[in-house]
Amino acid sequence: MEALKQTRKMVVSRFDGEQKNFYLKPQNEEAEEQAVSCNIKLQGMVNEQPLQVKTDFPLTNYSVFRFTNPYLNAQNDLFKINYSDKSIGYIIPFSAIEDNNENPEEEFDVYKQAYKYYCVKSIIENHDFDFQPSGGPIHLSNLVDKDSIFVILCKSLIGDATFKIEDCLPSFALRGYYFFPGNTKPNVLSFAAERTTDVDLNNLIDTRFLANRGNASIHIQKSKIAIEQNQLLYLLYTKLLVESNNPLHRFLILYQVIELLVETKIRKGINGVCIEKDKLNNYDFFQKLFEVNNTRSAISSLFDAVVFSEKTEITNALKDFILQTNANYAKQTTGDCFYDIRNLLFHDFKRVIVKKNDGDISGLVLQCEILIHQLIISFIPY
Amino acid sequence: MRILTTTLDAKITANNHLIEMNIGEYAAIAKDILQNNDLQRKRVKTANRSYTLLKDDIKIGCVIPPIVLAIFPNEKGNVEAFNADNLLAKILTAGKDLLILDGLQRTYTILDLLAEIAKDNNLLEKVKALPLRLEVYTGISKVGVLYRMLTLNTGQNPMSTRHQVEMLYSDYKNGFENLVFITEAQDKVPTGNNEFRFNDILDGFISYITGDYLPLDREDLVNIIKNLEVLTKDDKKKDLFKLLITTYNNLRIKIVELANNWQYEEIGDIKKKAFGKNINEIFSKVQTIAGFGAALNFLIENGLVKDLEAINVLITQLNGDNIQDALNQMIKHLDEIQISAKKIGNEQRMYFYYFNRCLFNESNEGFKSVEKSVQQANKFYKANMLG
Numbered sequence A: 001m002e003a004l005k006q007t008r009k010m011v012v013s014r015f016d017g018e019q020k021n022f023y024l025k026p027q028n029e030e031a032e033e034q035a036v037s038c039n040i041k042l043q044g045m046v047n048e049q050p051l052q053v054k055t056d057f058p059l060t061n062y063s064v065f066r067f068t069n070p071y072l073n074a075q076n077d078l079f080k081i082n083y084s085d086k087s088i089g090y091i092i093p094f095s096a097i098e099d100n101n102e103n104p105e106e107e108f109d110v111y112k113q114a115y116k117y118y119c120v121k122s123i124i125e126n127h128d129f130d131f132q133p134s135g136g137p138i139h140l141s142n143l144v145d146k147d148s149i150f151v152i153l154c155k156s157l158i159g160d161a162t163f164k165i166e167d168c169l170p171s172f173a174l175r176g177y178y179f180f181p182g183n184t185k186p187n188v189l190s191f192a193a194e195r196t197t198d199v200d201l202n203n204l205i206d207t208r209f210l211a212n213r214g215n216a217s218i219h220i221q222k223s224k225i226a227i228e229q230n231q232l233l234y235l236l237y238t239k240l241l242v243e244s245n246n247p248l249h250r251f252l253i254l255y256q257v258i259e260l261l262v263e264t265k266i267r268k269g270i271n272g273v274c275i276e277k278d279k280l281n282n283y284d285f286f287q288k289l290f291e292v293n294n295t296r297s298a299i300s301s302l303f304d305a306v307v308f309s310e311k312t313e314i315t316n317a318l319k320d321f322i323l324q325t326n327a328n329y330a331k332q333t334t335g336d337c338f339y340d341i342r343n344l345l346f347h348d349f350k351r352v353i354v355k356k357n358d359g360d361i362s363g364l365v366l367q368c369e370i371l372i373h374q375l376i377i378s379f380i381p382y
Numbered sequence B: 001m002r003i004l005t006t007t008l009d010a011k012i013t014a015n016n017h018l019i020e021m022n023i024g025e026y027a028a029i030a031k032d033i034l035q036n037n038d039l040q041r042k043r044v045k046t047a048n049r050s051y052t053l054l055k056d057d058i059k060i061g062c063v064i065p066p067i068v069l070a071i072f073p074n075e076k077g078n079v080e081a082f083n084a085d086n087l088l089a090k091i092l093t094a095g096k097d098l099l100i101l102d103g104l105q106r107t108y109t110i111l112d113l114l115a116e117i118a119k120d121n122n123l124l125e126k127v128k129a130l131p132l133r134l135e136v137y138t139g140i141s142k143v144g145v146l147y148r149m150l151t152l153n154t155g156q157n158p159m160s161t162r163h164q165v166e167m168l169y170s171d172y173k174n175g176f177e178n179l180v181f182i183t184e185a186q187d188k189v190p191t192g193n194n195e196f197r198f199n200d201i202l203d204g205f206i207s208y209i210t211g212d213y214l215p216l217d218r219e220d221l222v223n224i225i226k227n228l229e230v231l232t233k234d235d236k237k238k239d240l241f242k243l244l245i246t247t248y249n250n251l252r253i254k255i256v257e258l259a260n261n262w263q264y265e266e267i268g269d270i271k272k273k274a275f276g277k278n279i280n281e282i283f284s285k286v287q288t289i290a291g292f293g294a295a296l297n298f299l300i301e302n303g304l305v306k307d308l309e310a311i312n313v314l315i316t317q318l319n320g321d322n323i324q325d326a327l328n329q330m331i332k333h334l335d336e337i338q339i340s341a342k343k344i345g346n347e348q349r350m351y352f353y354y355f356n357r358c359l360f361n362e363s364n365e366g367f368k369s370v371e372k373s374v375q376q377a378n379k380f381y382k383a384n385m386l387g
Helices: A110-125 A165-173 A199-208 A212-215 A231-243 A246-277 A282-292 A295-304 A312-323 A336-348 A349-355 A361-378 B023-036 B050-059 B086-093 B105-118 B120-128 B140-154 B161-168 B199-211 B221-230 B235-257 B279-283 B285-302 B306-316 B323-340 B344-359 B370-385
Strands: A010-016 A021-026 A033-035 A043-046 A050-054 A062-068 A079-083 A084-094 A149-154 A216-219 B002-009 B014-021 B067-071 B100-101 B129-137 B179-182 B195-197
Touching: A010 A110, A021 A110, A043 A110, A062 A110, A062 A165, A079 A295, A084 A110, A110 A149, A149 A165, A165 A216, A165 A231, A165 A361, A199 A212, A199 A361, A231 A246, A246 A282, A246 A295, A246 A336, A246 A361, A282 A312, A295 A336, A295 A361, A312 A336, A312 A349, A312 A361, A336 A349, A336 A361, A361 B235, B002 B086, B014 B086, B023 B100, B023 B105, B023 B120, B023 B129, B050 B105, B050 B120, B067 B086, B067 B140, B086 B129, B100 B105, B100 B140, B100 B195, B129 B140, B140 B161, B161 B199, B179 B199, B179 B235, B195 B199, B199 B235, B199 B285, B235 B279, B235 B306, B235 B323, B235 B344, B279 B285, B285 B344, B323 B344, B323 B370, B344 B370
Parallel strands: A079 A216, B067 B129, B179 B195
Antiparallel strands: A010 A021, A021 A033, A043 A050, A062 A149, A079 A084, A084 A149, B002 B014, B014 B129, B067 B100
16 A cells, blocks of 8 residues: 655745745754745835835735636736725736746836745645655645636735625636635636537627736625635535536526525524414415415525616526527526526527527526626525 | 876767865865856756755765766867876866766755854864865767767756757857847847847757747757758858858848838738738847748758758849839738737748748749749648648
């Protein structure tokens, strides 16, 4: 039987700006035993004044999380993170961590460089190193999946004791950022891999995701549901969405959110009817119970309560999709269209294939996904 | 200090002198080397426990395996003749000409130990008096130095192709003829008008040798030795270096002439800072140089162009129809790469690789036309990015 490889954690003892090496030592020991090379600039000139990144803050001042994004994954897709109208951190693609020797005249940004520094430090100190150190420095890229995008938050800037990254995952996902924990595979990266051949999907990606490239920051917000406390939503945002690349499977798991919220909605309705029951005759009582237990109207009321800028456009896109299979379709509301898309995909997929030979519903599912994220952000569970 | 034996190393046609001296004498020589020889590999401090053990062993008086030095050929590539009479005197004062081929970590360990025990006079004197054997190569060529460095250090991180090239062409570091090279220490932005960064020029040459426009980050030993073989086919390769860089400069001069004072004007059609505002600025960038080097390798290796001389002839025949519009287009293409590339520099290198491949390939639409090569470069770049 093969022996388990022994690993250990190391801490950064110092960074050598000239050799661009982080020197590491085992916890509670003095001797440096390993080096990790990373070309990161910690000093530069701004308005002819020299500035230096402070490297002596404790790493506990920061929280670092790993994401991935099938769309916003260019070296220049660096964004500040805004929360409650305050800048609280940075989104840094792995490809942007190292500084570009090819553009040496690029302006020095001491805050951005500080975030990069603490991000790298966190990556290193959370890595499992072999017990036997390698001969020379190892490059940072040996420790990280190249598709990683790091979110680094400065805790003291958040100013909200109830803040949890999990509750912000739907708003990250709205921009294509999927939480990418260590035990997951980022299959979502291939979800839109064939998009170059699909003009509509391409346009959708441009409008919904790549349009952010003109902005300096990405705004995030908390969902009203506590994601961490809901097993389904937690699994959705920490595993299922990052691992699923098949549109039908993706729709199936997204639809489970509707099932979950509809159940909550119907339960609330039943409770409301029960409170009123003494004022109702038996016929009205059962009639009202029947009304609140209607799935279609429950879904419609879920979406009626959600307001966001893309809602009409996405509803029209869903309707257009149904019209391709049913020219007489006349329903208008988001909930109706969503429910009928569900019926079409789950019960009559052959009609989709007749209209779209390859059965590719990537664009449709992407639109539905945006609706679901918006729903989770806005849904009030009580 | 004394010479024990002198043996000919027939593989590299150099003399290997086995010399015995004491640790104190070697420490003085080593400090001189480390302070004065720019070519000496820098210390990679990874605090291997075995060096801590070695320090303790030296205090007891262990035998240290021989350290290997070489007297590096002087700037003209001449190899001085040494004998028992003048060698020892030379070693004592030759810091900038001496190179530690094997034993750099042992050397640092010795220096660290001497610093640590500096206050303990008895121990210091005891350690300094301990015998140490050195092997010193004389009459060695630059290529010989590289070969021995690689073969002596096979168990460690091998010296990269880049370091080899730096050594071989170190005497060009300030330029040649009318070309001026800026070294890292000078920390100056080159104009591109006969002025380039030496490191960028080396990148371009390495791209020419390897046919790869990407920077050499991590290489395996097999590749490094393969590249060394390319470099060492004959010592006239040095002329190749000059010829390649001169060819690149000729292309710059020709495009400057065709472009008729073209300057990129900011009219809001790009989102980032322009890659370059004039030809010289564009040509001063490593992306342009590396793309050029790799493209020429492709063209010559595939028999599409005979050699660098033929490229020089083609340069004189380039046509500049609509060149100003084409150059504006080039800046837009490079801007788009800056926005959407996963690795901006690498993808810009790829763009210039295709630009030069099209410009000098007779069977390509862009042949001898800057305008069409700009279009083709973008087309090939995009096709490549789609996989």
